[in-house]
Amino acid sequence: MKLYSAKSTFQHDEAPAVGVLVANLGTPDEPTEPALRRYLRQFLSDPRVIEIPRWRWWPILYGIVLRTRPKKSAAAYSEVWEQDGSPLLSIGQRQAAGIRQRLQALNDRGPFAVELGMRYGNPSIPAALRRLRESGARRILVLPLYPQYSASTTGSTFDAVARELMGWRWVPELRMVGQYHDEPVYIQALARSIREHWEHEGRGERLLFSYHGVPERYLLDGDPYHCQCLKTSRLVAEELGLEPGTWDVTFQSRFGNEEWLKPYTDETVTRLAQEGVKHLDVVCPGFSADCLETLEEIAGENREYFEESGGERLRYIPALNDRPDHLEALTALVLQHGQGWREVDGGRDPEAEQRRRAETAERARAQGAER
Numbered sequence: 001m002k003l004y005s006a007k008s009t010f011q012h013d014e015a016p017a018v019g020v021l022v023a024n025l026g027t028p029d030e031p032t033e034p035a036l037r038r039y040l041r042q043f044l045s046d047p048r049v050i051e052i053p054r055w056r057w058w059p060i061l062y063g064i065v066l067r068t069r070p071k072k073s074a075a076a077y078s079e080v081w082e083q084d085g086s087p088l089l090s091i092g093q094r095q096a097a098g099i100r101q102r103l104q105a106l107n108d109r110g111p112f113a114v115e116l117g118m119r120y121g122n123p124s125i126p127a128a129l130r131r132l133r134e135s136g137a138r139r140i141l142v143l144p145l146y147p148q149y150s151a152s153t154t155g156s157t158f159d160a161v162a163r164e165l166m167g168w169r170w171v172p173e174l175r176m177v178g179q180y181h182d183e184p185v186y187i188q189a190l191a192r193s194i195r196e197h198w199e200h201e202g203r204g205e206r207l208l209f210s211y212h213g214v215p216e217r218y219l220l221d222g223d224p225y226h227c228q229c230l231k232t233s234r235l236v237a238e239e240l241g242l243e244p245g246t247w248d249v250t251f252q253s254r255f256g257n258e259e260w261l262k263p264y265t266d267e268t269v270t271r272l273a274q275e276g277v278k279h280l281d282v283v284c285p286g287f288s289a290d291c292l293e294t295l296e297e298i299a300g301e302n303r304e305y306f307e308e309s310g311g312e313r314l315r316y317i318p319a320l321n322d323r324p325d326h327l328e329a330l331t332a333l334v335l336q337h338g339q340g341w342r343e344v345d346g347g348r349d350p351e352a353e354q355r356r357r358a359e360t361a362e363r364a365r366a367q368g369a370e371r
């Protein structure tokens with residue numbers, strides 16, 4: 001049996017690092033029908049997303065959805081596509097770079113390696129994990145950019161990570177941020193972004209918190225997503241001092257024929273306009289980066305519904321994206337979840353490390369003497 005290989009000795013000699021996998025949903029490679037078919041096939045074949053037995057779902061997926069949806073979705077993506085590609089990806093790259101820069105600036109800690117990995121499409125989660133391994137990461141923290149936990153998003157990210165690690169000889173120590181829907185740093189960044197929007201653009205009569213929906217059945221089966229969306233909204237409303245009756249929570253982006261979480265965003269904006277609301281603000285706290293679902297569906301489609309039903313102006317409040325306070329909040333989450341790891345707590349300074357060890361040993365001795 002071969003005990004050493006050039007590959008393993010190289011890795012063992014590298015300075016160990018903490019790897020941070022910044023994960024998000026992912027996006028098609030281009031806004032074209034073939035690229036959408038590839039992306040949607042991967043996305044909608046995920047049993048965490050579509051919880052329908054395969055034998056019932058596959059004929060629908062291959063017989064109907066993948067024949068009709070790619071063309072429609074490609075047209076929608078074309079409306080939001082930018083010079084440097086899909087907003088979700090370019091913002092994701094800036095978010096990963098911002099977190100990397102903040103972690104690397106910490107004295108007496110690290111080294112840290114940070115990579116962006118997308119659950120569907122590119123750069124993939126397996127590719128990002130391999131890059132972290134090449135940087136010498138033996139401890140990996142997964143940070144899914146979903147503030148509210150759902151099996152369909154956060155749960156699925158875990159599956160992709162676990163599947164990749166099944167093929168690794170030396171499995172790294174692993175931690176994952178499950179949710180941060182009520183973390184004060186996140187709530188405060190949201191509240192600040194809303195306040196700043198009001199200062200610059202003016203304030204509407206009502207504020208709508210719109211979240212991506214999931215089938216209602218997932219809630220009944222125990223998914224905490226719905227509850228966490230309500231809590232985020234309540235905390236932001238409290239932080240802003242909003243009066244009851246001036247804000248609502250709704251769910252957007254329905255897919256398929258079953259009931260999804262209610263109230264639906266499109267029906268609500270229409271009703272509010274019909275009831276006489278003239279100026280409506282919409283914020284989407286479940287999206288850490290602007291994407292098709294916010295730019296095309298809220299700032300596009302739902303603005304039209306509102307304005308066609310008698311409303312005057314729907315203003316979309318952008319996602320936290322690469323705002324400095326968002327990047328600070330995400331970096332704080334990494335440090336909080338990495339506690340107990342030497343590279344995160346500090347200790348590259350040999351003198352400080354020695355002092356810490358001596359103190360620990362002293363405490364242990366004192367406790368032993370007490371017994």
Ligand SMILES: C=CC1=C(C)c2cc3[nH]c(cc4nc(cc5[nH]c(cc1n2)c(C)c5CCC(=O)O)C(CCC(=O)O)=C4C)c(C)c3C=C
Binds near residue numbers: 048073215292
């Ligand atoms: C933020 C949380 C999200 C949850 C929860 C979620 C659940 C969910 N999504 C679908 C189906 C689709 N979603 C699509 C796009 C999309 N979804 C999210 C986020 C959540 N999805 C994002 C960020 C995006 C946009 C990605 C981008 O490239 O900009 C799409 C693709 C677009 C389209 O064809 O409409 C589908 C399909 C289901 C079924 C689901 C829960 C079960």
Ligand SMILES: [Fe+2]
Binds near residue numbers: 212253
């Ligand atoms: Fe979605």
Ligand SMILES: [Fe+2]
Binds near residue numbers: 253292293297
């Ligand atoms: Fe959508």
